[in-house]
Amino acid sequence: MIVLAKVFIQAVHKHFGTVRALDGVDLEIENGKFVVLLGPSGCGKTTLLRCISGLEQVTSGAIRFNDMEVTHLQPRNRDIAMVFQSYAVWPHMKVRDNIAYPMKIKKFSKEEIQKRLQETAELLSISELLDRYPAQLSGGQRQRVAVARAIVLEPAVLLMDEPLSNLDALLRVTMRSELKKLQQKIGTTTVYVTHDQVEAMTMGDKIAVMKSGVIHQIDTPDQIYLRPANTFIAGFIGSPQMNFVDVEISVQEGKMKLVSKDFTLPCPEMMRSIVEEGGYDRLILGIRPENIHHGQQESFIPISGTIYFSERLGAETIIHLGFEEGRIVIRIPGDEILEDGSRHTFYINPERICLFDPQTQKLI
Amino acid sequence: MVYKKDPVPFLLFSPLIAYLILFMGIPLIQTFILAFTSPQGPWGNFERLVRSGEFWVTLQNTLVITGIIVPLQLILGLALALFVNQRFKGYLFILYIIAIPLALSDVSASLMSYTVFGYSGLLNKALVMTGLIEFPMYFLGRHVQDRAFWVIIITEIWRATPLVFVILLAGLQAVNKEYLEAADIFGFSKWKKFTRIILPVLRPSMMAALLIRTLFAFQIFGVVWVLNDRGIPVMAGEAYYYQTQLHNPNMASAYGLMIALVSVIISWLYLVFFRPKKYEERGGLA
Amino acid sequence: MIKKIAILVVCVLIFAWFVGPVFMIVIASLTPSTEYYKMDQILPRSLTLNHLESLFVRLKGWEATMNSVQVALWSILISFLIGLPAAYVLARYVFKGKNLLRIIVLMTRSFPVLIIAVPLITVYLRIGLNDTILGVSLAHTSMILPFIVIITSGILSGISVEYEEAGMVFGLSRFGSFLRITLPLALPGLAASAIYAFILSWNEVFVAAVLTLVNRTLPAHILNTAMTSPDYFKFAAGTVMAVPAMIFIFFTRKYLMSMWGISLK
Numbered sequence A: 001m002i003v004l005a006k007v008f009i010q011a012v013h014k015h016f017g018t019v020r021a022l023d024g025v026d027l028e029i030e031n032g033k034f035v036v037l038l039g040p041s042g043c044g045k046t047t048l049l050r051c052i053s054g055l056e057q058v059t060s061g062a063i064r065f066n067d068m069e070v071t072h073l074q075p076r077n078r079d080i081a082m083v084f085q086s087y088a089v090w091p092h093m094k095v096r097d098n099i100a101y102p103m104k105i106k107k108f109s110k111e112e113i114q115k116r117l118q119e120t121a122e123l124l125s126i127s128e129l130l131d132r133y134p135a136q137l138s139g140g141q142r143q144r145v146a147v148a149r150a151i152v153l154e155p156a157v158l159l160m161d162e163p164l165s166n167l168d169a170l171l172r173v174t175m176r177s178e179l180k181k182l183q184q185k186i187g188t189t190t191v192y193v194t195h196d197q198v199e200a201m202t203m204g205d206k207i208a209v210m211k212s213g214v215i216h217q218i219d220t221p222d223q224i225y226l227r228p229a230n231t232f233i234a235g236f237i238g239s240p241q242m243n244f245v246d247v248e249i250s251v252q253e254g255k256m257k258l259v260s261k262d263f264t265l266p267c268p269e270m271m272r273s274i275v276e277e278g279g280y281d282r283l284i285l286g287i288r289p290e291n292i293h294h295g296q297q298e299s300f301i302p303i304s305g306t307i308y309f310s311e312r313l314g315a316e317t318i319i320h321l322g323f324e325e326g327r328i329v330i331r332i333p334g335d336e337i338l339e340d341g342s343r344h345t346f347y348i349n350p351e352r353i354c355l356f357d358p359q360t361q362k363l364i
Numbered sequence B: 001m002v003y004k005k006d007p008v009p010f011l012l013f014s015p016l017i018a019y020l021i022l023f024m025g026i027p028l029i030q031t032f033i034l035a036f037t038s039p040q041g042p043w044g045n046f047e048r049l050v051r052s053g054e055f056w057v058t059l060q061n062t063l064v065i066t067g068i069i070v071p072l073q074l075i076l077g078l079a080l081a082l083f084v085n086q087r088f089k090g091y092l093f094i095l096y097i098i099a100i101p102l103a104l105s106d107v108s109a110s111l112m113s114y115t116v117f118g119y120s121g122l123l124n125k126a127l128v129m130t131g132l133i134e135f136p137m138y139f140l141g142r143h144v145q146d147r148a149f150w151v152i153i154i155t156e157i158w159r160a161t162p163l164v165f166v167i168l169l170a171g172l173q174a175v176n177k178e179y180l181e182a183a184d185i186f187g188f189s190k191w192k193k194f195t196r197i198i199l200p201v202l203r204p205s206m207m208a209a210l211l212i213r214t215l216f217a218f219q220i221f222g223v224v225w226v227l228n229d230r231g232i233p234v235m236a237g238e239a240y241y242y243q244t245q246l247h248n249p250n251m252a253s254a255y256g257l258m259i260a261l262v263s264v265i266i267s268w269l270y271l272v273f274f275r276p277k278k279y280e281e282r283g284g285l286a
Numbered sequence C: 001m002i003k004k005i006a007i008l009v010v011c012v013l014i015f016a017w018f019v020g021p022v023f024m025i026v027i028a029s030l031t032p033s034t035e036y037y038k039m040d041q042i043l044p045r046s047l048t049l050n051h052l053e054s055l056f057v058r059l060k061g062w063e064a065t066m067n068s069v070q071v072a073l074w075s076i077l078i079s080f081l082i083g084l085p086a087a088y089v090l091a092r093y094v095f096k097g098k099n100l101l102r103i104i105v106l107m108t109r110s111f112p113v114l115i116i117a118v119p120l121i122t123v124y125l126r127i128g129l130n131d132t133i134l135g136v137s138l139a140h141t142s143m144i145l146p147f148i149v150i151i152t153s154g155i156l157s158g159i160s161v162e163y164e165e166a167g168m169v170f171g172l173s174r175f176g177s178f179l180r181i182t183l184p185l186a187l188p189g190l191a192a193s194a195i196y197a198f199i200l201s202w203n204e205v206f207v208a209a210v211l212t213l214v215n216r217t218l219p220a221h222i223l224n225t226a227m228t229s230p231d232y233f234k235f236a237a238g239t240v241m242a243v244p245a246m247i248f249i250f251f252t253r254k255y256l257m258s259m260w261g262i263s264l265k
Helices: A045-053 A095-105 A111-124 A141-150 A169-186 A197-203 A221-226 A231-236 A269-278 B008-035 B044-050 B053-084 B091-103 B106-117 B122-129 B140-171 B178-186 B189-217 B222-228 B236-245 B249-276 C002-030 C051-055 C061-092 C098-108 C113-127 C133-157 C161-169 C174-203 C206-211 C220-223 C230-251 C253-259
Strands: A007-016 A017-031 A034-038 A062-064 A081-085 A157-161 A187-192 A206-211 A215-217 A245-252 A253-261 A262-266 A282-287 A303-310 A316-322 A327-333 A343-348 A355-358
Touching: A007 A045, A017 A215, A034 A045, A034 A169, A034 A197, A034 A269, A045 A157, A045 A187, A062 B053, A081 A141, A081 C161, A095 A111, A095 A141, A095 A355, A111 A141, A141 A157, A141 A169, A169 A197, A169 C113, A169 C133, A187 A197, A197 A221, A206 A221, A206 A231, A215 A221, A215 A231, A231 A282, A231 A355, A231 B053, A253 A269, A262 A303, A269 A355, A303 A355, B008 B249, B008 C061, B008 C098, B008 C113, B008 C133, B044 B249, B053 B091, B053 B140, B053 B189, B053 B236, B053 B249, B091 B140, B091 C002, B091 C230, B091 C253, B106 B122, B106 B140, B106 B222, B106 C002, B106 C098, B106 C174, B106 C220, B106 C230, B140 B189, B140 B222, B140 C002, B189 B249, B222 B236, B222 C220, B236 B249, B236 C113, B236 C206, B249 C113, C051 C061, C051 C230, C061 C098, C061 C133, C061 C174, C061 C230, C098 C133, C113 C133, C113 C206, C133 C174, C133 C206, C161 C174, C174 C220, C174 C230, C206 C220, C220 C230, C230 C253
Parallel strands: A034 A187, A034 A206, A081 A157, A157 A187
Antiparallel strands: A007 A017, A007 A062, A206 A215, A245 A253, A245 A282, A253 A262, A282 A355, A303 A316, A303 A343, A316 A327
């Protein structure tokens, strides 16, 4: 069986009656890569995953694994494996039987089954649990069993549907890195669905951000973070959320300025040409809280306001900086203490400014 | 889950539809045909029914029995459900005791009744042994229709109250404990708690129990037939009699149709007056 | 304290009211006739199995019982064969008109099954199904089917569809997944509902009495001989009808309670 598969998703539509769950999705996943489908509830990410698995039939479009057209194949003929959100570990079978079952169905030899069983159990650290029933396991243990069962057949494509969302916070952090390490070790092409942007950022080789049945951006985590394709993505990723300010473009004495109702900033040089070419007179300015600093550096743009409120989180402090009408959020190291009500000046890193077209919401 | 145009669900479901058509739909149509066939033309059987005094007596009997049994069952069932719902120590045991008649057919129940109300039954023996009467009385038999009537009523109540009990007990689960606790804090009396909190929540279950029991009480057969033969004619009994002893399937069907008609009317009245919002399906209680 | 006594008193009354008649008939079936008719004695001094023996050997009780058993078993078999697939559809598929179907099935439950007896016997006479086990089973099936469909679809719904989907992903077909994963998980519930269906058929009297003449089921046999049978026959037959049903219910009581929606904390 093919171990590594390139997944091609072409012009896939999925309609449920009049509801367009997937409205034209194109996606290419390289061999052995870990791709995350990220988005809010109802964006279609789970539907897309189920279409890849074959549990749902596409309304139109095609799905290929390497050269094999799988669009209309039954799930069992697609050489895939899946970890379900509820793990779906069969309760009437022991752990060892759960993991061995896929192999039993494919009529593997007894020796082969035993060998793979042991190896996989070792890999997932569940060797002592093999003779227990799922009801006797904790959530985290059951999840490992689900993962073990999924990888035991060395599928061409591994699918995971929010496998960490039912775990408690601490376990989630540990399992994040474990799952990623596991995937790197066995190298299977993986499609991972989640609504948690932290999971997506830490685990994905590439992230496909989805909303309303469409993929809005496919990129590495870094790129998605630094150059989000639109305001939705910019606001969805990153916590605290990116600051968005409506600005008007005005040119005075040859200098371009970005004017909001509360303050005026000079337009960074590198952006000027793009703004002029596009002929924009209004824009949405986006800047992440951590890109506004307390200390000045060359080329940084000053901005002054009154401290409305500061949230001291220990490692960092979140400052809500107030102006006449609006507020922005700033993130500074935790050892600096600033008083509510006092006036301060902060400095914006111009290289990190994102400008969005107010009509299309897209990055310019 | 599956593409809408998939033929599989249709294939899986069609045997059921076919069976229902074959064994409910067609016989129902045939009942109509049989009932409307007679030497005197389509309405012949019904004319016979209406003109015969026995039909009216039968209808009256059945309605009276239903009218007496159903409210009593409702009240008793409610009382039992409220009692058991207090979950005192050992309530489970009492719960199963009350559920015993659910396993019994009306025939078995009638025979048990016979051991109590028969000439040499428990009641007579108790009365004689305690000296209240000198000779045993007849409670069953053609010559004591009044007493037999009440024996039938008591037997039916004994047999079918547990069904109401089970439905209502299940309905009581829906009563939110927190409402009752809040009511306690506000100083509600027991009666007020009952009428303002419990009864409204119980309404759908009571409606369901009411409907089921009314429909089936109207079809009462085994109890009457075993204990009293045709002494007290009831609708189902007459249908049976015409079919099996007079070998007149047409009259039998006419009676059958009357039963169906009344069932439809009752169901319709129920839907119109009580407008059940959520008919919670509770097991199969015949 | 008074409350506890009151509860106890009520419990005793309830116990006597419900258990009394059952106890009486069982005892009566084991009471020698000489002792039963004595007016000054309620409980027998000795027990006898003569009545049961007479019932089974001389009065065709054994045949009737066997007929009842066979009819019930066939009814369950047929209704599960037809009802389970329909229940699967209701539990797993989403489609237009599903609610309508569900309501139709629900409505058939309040269908007075006795009115199909007359036309059925008329048809049966023509095709030779009258007075047969199969004939009665088919009629009983239509009584049991709606119940089976509704209950089992509830059971199947309660089994997470993801178990089946996992089966489908890991190598089983849809049907295979149902057979090897869902069915074993549903078995306890299905068994309990089968037992209850058995009792429904076992107890049914009107249709069975109309459709049979010689090969009667037990309740039909009792009905037919009600007025003319000796007392001990009534008691023995009543006991034979009641006891197995009560035993079955006893063994499935916990499940039946949850089926009726009563939680037993």
